[in-house]
Amino acid sequence: xxxxxxxxxxxxxxxxxxxxxxxxxxxxxxxxxxxxxxxxxxxxxxxxxxxxxxxxxxxxxxxxxxxxxxxxxxxxxxxxxxxxxxxxxxxxxxxxxxxxxxxxxxxxxxxxx
Amino acid sequence: xxxxxxxxxxxxxxxxxxxxxxxxxxxxxxxxxxxxxxxxxxxxxxxxxxxxxxxxxxxxxxxxxxxxxxxxxxxxxxxxxxxxxxxxxxxxxxxxxxxxxxxxxxxxxxxxxxxxxxxxxx
Numbered sequence: 001x002x003x004x005x006x007x008x009x010x011x012x013x014x015x016x017x018x019x020x021x022x023x024x025x026x027x028x029x030x031x032x033x034x035x036x037x038x039x040x041x042x043x044x045x046x047x048x049x050x051x052x053x054x055x056x057x058x059x060x061x062x063x064x065x066x067x068x069x070x071x072x073x074x075x076x077x078x079x080x081x082x083x084x085x086x087x088x089x090x091x092x093x094x095x096x097x098x099x100x101x102x103x104x105x106x107x108x109x110x111x112x113x
Numbered sequence: 114x115x116x117x118x119x120x121x122x123x124x125x126x127x128x129x130x131x132x133x134x135x136x137x138x139x140x141x142x143x144x145x146x147x148x149x150x151x152x153x154x155x156x157x158x159x160x161x162x163x164x165x166x167x168x169x170x171x172x173x174x175x176x177x178x179x180x181x182x183x184x185x186x187x188x189x190x191x192x193x194x195x196x197x198x199x200x201x202x203x204x205x206x207x208x209x210x211x212x213x214x215x216x217x218x219x220x221x222x223x224x225x226x227x228x229x230x231x232x233x234x235x
Binding site for chain 2: 001034038040049050051052055056059061093095097100101102103104105106107
């Protein structure tokens with residue numbers, strides 16, 4: 001099974017500042033047939049299901065603000081919120097869908113400092 | 114508008130059974146894989162299993178923690194997927210989400226239902 005190690009567990013950032021969340025996979029998530037990394041980022045607010053932010057490591061889902069960006073390659077991936085807004089307070093998860101069983105990172109709680 | 118609506122959750126005793134349904138609308142159900150994901154209260158997300166589209170032979174896969182106890186199925190004529198849960202354990206207590214993954218574009222899990230709570234307790 002692919003292990004997803006997400007860090008940090010929690011993060012407090014001032015409004016307007018940058019937040020950075022990392023996810024490391026135990027093996028490459030690159031699907032050679034289409035040259036895509038099967039790494040996804042989600043945002044979850046209390047009492048709600050997760051919301052898709054970024055797929056294929058760096059493709060922003062339609063409607064997601066451009067302050068959210070994804071990057072990375074190989075086994076190391078990053079979600080960046082360039083200018084934290086109050087509505088971004090949430091838990092963020094990464095997911096690998098390269099192979100079954102799909103596996104999630106443990107989550108990062110983002111709060112306002 | 115895309116909708117995934119789970120139903121069938123509730124309280125069940127250890128060793129019991131429960132069958133969840135997921136009614137889908139707003140997208141081409143037959144081209145989609147349906148994945149189930151669960152979340153225990155205050156915990157992270159755990160993938161439970163998936164059933165692929167007819168084009169992918171309705172292939173199923175399960176997490177080790179539920180293999181041989183849970184069964185996935187679907188009825189494309191009803192745009193509905195099912196999760197049959199047997200030999201339930203207290204550790205199966207969680208909110209169960211029905212989700213979909215486009216089995217043609219192979220992007221990622223994009224749509225999620227609101228979830229249904231399963232409580233396994235005596």
